[in-house]
Amino acid sequence: MQVTGNPLKDLMVRAGQSSQKAAMIYQHSDDERQREVAAGLDGMVRSERAKHHKDGGPHHQQESSAG
Template sequence: MWRAREVPGLPDGFRFYDLRHTGHTPSTRSGATLRDAMVRAGQSSEKAALIYQHSDEERQREVAAGLDDLVRAERAKHHTDDRAHHREESSAG
């Protein structure tokens, strides 16, 4: 393995094994499902795949923003529906 590290100039402490962590996290952040990540890494168990996925503060902010967007969209939709319903009731009366 030393030659595989030496030729591209990788540090002595570099472990190719660590690339699983590097690969899993961005793939799931890009929209890959757990099953997609498992296939890409050649893993057969979800437990093994989850070991290599990480969630940092940036990802948690992205998830929170996505949830916020969904809630706001639903509220806006219901608000629009309520206004239309009230207009129908007003014109029928």
């Protein structure tokens, strides 16, 4: 997991926290960050769909064998 572009472990060391649970108490997510996360996930999904569409992924093979 990365927060502010840094691995959680690095942030834990910097803050002197020994567990992820302790570190997560101080983590906050605002609307802007949620939009960034959503945009990143959307980009990943679109990229995978494009690859499968271009390659004739499994869903295309099932359609052709069913008809």
